[in-house]
Amino acid sequence: MLLDARRFSGGTTLDTDVCIVGAGPAGLVLAAELAGRCDLILLESGGDHDEPDAQALNDGDLIGHEYAGLGATRHRQVGGTSNIWNTPVDGAAGAKYVPLDALDFHRGTARPFGNWPFGLTELHGDYVRAQQLCGLGSFSYDAAAWVQAGRAPWADTGALVSRVYQLGTRHALSAPLCTAVERATDVRLCTHATVIALRRDAARRRVTRLSVATPGGAPWDVRASRVVLAAGAVENARLLLLTDDGAGCAGNDSGWLGRGFMEHPRDSAIVLRPRTSELYATAGFYDLHHSASDTWILGRLALDDSVLHAGGVPNASATLLARPRAPLATVRAAMPARGRRWLPAGGHGWSRRAHAARWFDGFTVLLNVEHLPHPDNRVTLGRRRDALGVPVPVLEWRWRPDDQRGLDRLRALVAAELGRVGRVTVEDARRPDPNAHHHAGTTRMHDDPALGVVDRDARVHGMDNLYVAGASIFPTAGFANPVLTIVALTVRLARHLLGESA
Ligand SMILES: Cc1cc2nc3c(=O)[nH]c(=O)nc-3n(C[C@H](O)[C@H](O)[C@H](O)COP(=O)(O)OP(=O)(O)OC[C@H]3O[C@@H](n4cnc5c(N)ncnc54)[C@H](O)[C@@H]3O)c2cc1C
Incomplete structure (x- = not known):
């Protein structure tokens, strides 16, 4: 059931079993998994379409290295940040999906702060359910499952192996969830409902009330037996930091609250050029393509487990972006009509056909890089306040010398391995672009x-x-785009809340 909180009268108190804060992918999945099995209220700061006043509440300050900002990398609206996804899939806006690797969960003592309390095996069933919820194919990310005529992966080099991303549209994820939530009589999805404070009991063990602000109205309350924060990695930390009543914040005995913020830096330093134009013809697996089983696939190069075990390099994934010899519009105009459909779409695509070398100058090797959690990369509360009177979040983020050393080793390794398939140069030794818009790590999980x-x-x-x-609960985030793991962990949480065993 969809309710617009602007119609509520001030001073209202709503009672429920479970209250979820935020209707992005995490909040919607949780609500849909719980629907029909308990009474719940889903509080969403935005509305059902893009509204500037709601987006203004995402404002925040930055300290440290250049970053796109807290406004540009998040979105307040039913569906959350998925509303601004920018990967074209089948002519619509979509996303890349991939699970964490087994070694992302546990890599022994090699990495500081590096292990999850459980492994990939424990999350396997929840990943399978997440595949369905995200509208994807089978839970299969090794290359072998996706080989088809004319699209075979390159031979593994020892250190590099071929795997895939799956892609799905925003609609495929959010439309069924929104329908389930709106139809459920035991779910109240309240829009224009921004939680501004969590009130705790005297023992500071329970949240007794959530204070909610609605533009143009008086504050109101929700009383819930259980509360779930699903407001994104920055806001989850911000809401917990706001519980500080002089005796400390909820969940911060460790001092880790807000800390360990992670992104997925993107590095474009390596360029792969063909020795012969054969390279284009054999690279079709790494193009965005439709599989025989109707799933959108993008081939990628991954680090073999032996490399991750050895340590010294961050986990990473390499995709190939064609390098047009002239601006894309010029190449498009000059190409025969038949070839145009192979032109880069969202960066991942190229002419595999004859004369590719005429239009393209090899590939930029895009590395999506793991960013290790560092306590000083963190979200805190600023002095400025937003339109609802709440202190804005401040993101302090730096790419550190040890991050750069790991990236340098990674570049050297990938460049050496790709030297087997073409001519490789490392053309740009700058810091990587930090803006994958994947926020993680600010309320990390640890037993x-x-x-x-x-x-x-x-x-x-x-x-x-x-x-x-x-993703705020990720202790480490690998290189993997986060939503598949967010959804899997949310399915796991739903099972826990329903009292089911794992
Ligand atoms: C341009 C772009 C492209 C991306 N591409 C991909 C991709 O290809 N693959 C991938 O896996 N990930 C991608 N991401 C990241 C992905 O969108 C996020 O990781 C994901 O949306 C996080 O889901 P969430 O539900 O935790 O948070 P969000 O989607 O941010 O949703 C949080 C919701 O909580 C609401 N909220 C916040 N504070 C409050 C409050 N106090 N009270 C009530 N409601 C509140 C917000 O309005 C919002 O609707 C991309 C992100 C961007 C910006």
């Missing part, structure tokens, strides 16, 4: 309250009825 903010069930340490959903 030990001294090392994390939430436990393995995503319950805030020290709290009996407060949970967190979304």
